[in-house]
Amino acid sequence: MPTAPLDAIDRRILRVLQENARIPNVELAQAVGLSPSPCLRRVRDLEERGIVRRYVGLVDPGAVGLPVSVFVQVTLERQVERALETFETAVQERPEVMECYLMTGDADYLLRVVVPDLEAFQRFLMDHLTRVPGVASIKSSFALKQVKYLTALPLD
Incomplete structure (x- = not known):
């Protein structure tokens, strides 16, 4: 479904929201050079069009006990639809993914997995990932x- 192109004001709104999604509308309007009512209309339009999908809080993984990031390349036996x-269904069910x-390239999938420690990654690997039907090989790289x-897209 095609969407109308973004104008300069829409892009300014998106840049500000990417930096601070909790900014009050009055401050957002001031930052992008609009009055509050038209600014709010534009934000709602961006939401309705699916350009702004949701608002989230970014959490420090280390602060919540998930300091280990692992990049996992998975190759399937056959790259057929089933x-x-x-x-993809199996991966959707795993919260650590x-x-x-x-x-494209050597692996069929690339995953980013967060875990508290190496033992937790081993459990994820042995109890879940290796048990997904059709997985042929798994290569893991730990982020040092x-x-x-x-998280902000370059909208310039």
Whole structure:
């Protein structure tokens, strides 16, 4: 479904909301150069069009006991529709899987998994991931340090 293009004001609104989704409408309007009523209409339009999908709070993983990030490459035995659906359904059910992408290249999927420690990752791997029908191989890489992490899209 095509959406109307974003104008400069929409992009300014999105930039501000990406930095502070809790900003009061009056402050948002001032920041983007609108009066409050038209600003609120634009925000609601962006929400209704699905451009703003939801508002979230970003939580520090280490502060809540999930300091280990693991990137997992998964290759399936066969890349057929049923195998893809089975894998994707299994991954959706696992709370430690933060992101999952269907990929081109050597692996079929790339996952980002967060866990409290190596033992928890081993349990996830042995009790869940290796038991998904159709999984042929799994390669894991542990993140040593997060160098850059953004949630705001570059809207310039």
